[in-house]
């Protein structure tokens with residue numbers, strides 16, 4: 001409580017107001033980027049229904065929180081028998097498929113979502129580095145910022161200055177297996193976190209079960225980081241729409257775009273993929289809606 005008040009007092013001070021206006025003018029060109037990334041983070045965490053739970057705070061202000069993202073919850077939990085639990089420990093992904101992907105009719109849509117998740121996690125990792133670079137650029141203006149602000153509210157501080165917050169925890173999809181003994185005395189559980197590698201493995205397992213789309217499956221590549229890198233190299237790290245490149249703008253976020261979108265039947269094949277900068281990708285995205 002006391003600590004929160006101290007933090008807020010700083011944000012309401014003239015000192016911080018001055019700093020914020022200095023940063024606003026410095027960051028005018030980066031602001032739109034940070035907004036774009038914030039939107040992306042929200043839409044990805046919404047894709048799988050992972051919830052971000054804010055730390056309770058009694059103080060109401062514009063931001064309504066001190067620590068923006070405290071913990072995340074994933075609603076995917078399976079209560080299973082002792083024998084299933086033991087098998088799931090040995091073959092976690094097979095049991096994720098059994099427990100959480102039991103309806104084959106939904107696979108195409110689910111595969112599409114998982115595919116999008118892998119791609120966006122990669123993009124966000126690159127965006128995170130760019131945001132770190134932007135933060136480095138303004139460090140010289142931050143020498144007067146009290147230590148206790150950075151120690152206690154680093155994310156909140158930067159988010160007030162207009163930086164996007166990428167909290168990986170809120171983006172991780174995880175599947176939980178839980179077993180409770182008859183008497184209810186013993187409870188055991190474990191979590192299968194979906195890293196990029198495990199998501200790719202999961203997609204492959206789901207596709208293997210979809211025999212009817214064998215043709216599309218053969219044609220399709222998986223959007224691995226290797227493939228993304230290949231497309232960027234092929235396109236010379238240059239946006240295929242506006243011609244901007246990382247040699248012109250070192251902190252430019254490049255994304256891989258499906259020329260014909262996956263939702264319209266576009267495949268993940270090299271001639272349907274192109275490099276776009278985030279600005280062009282953003283305006284393409286809004287045109288499609």
Ligand SMILES: [Zn+2]
Nearest residue numbers: 239242277280
């Ligand atoms: Zn562009």
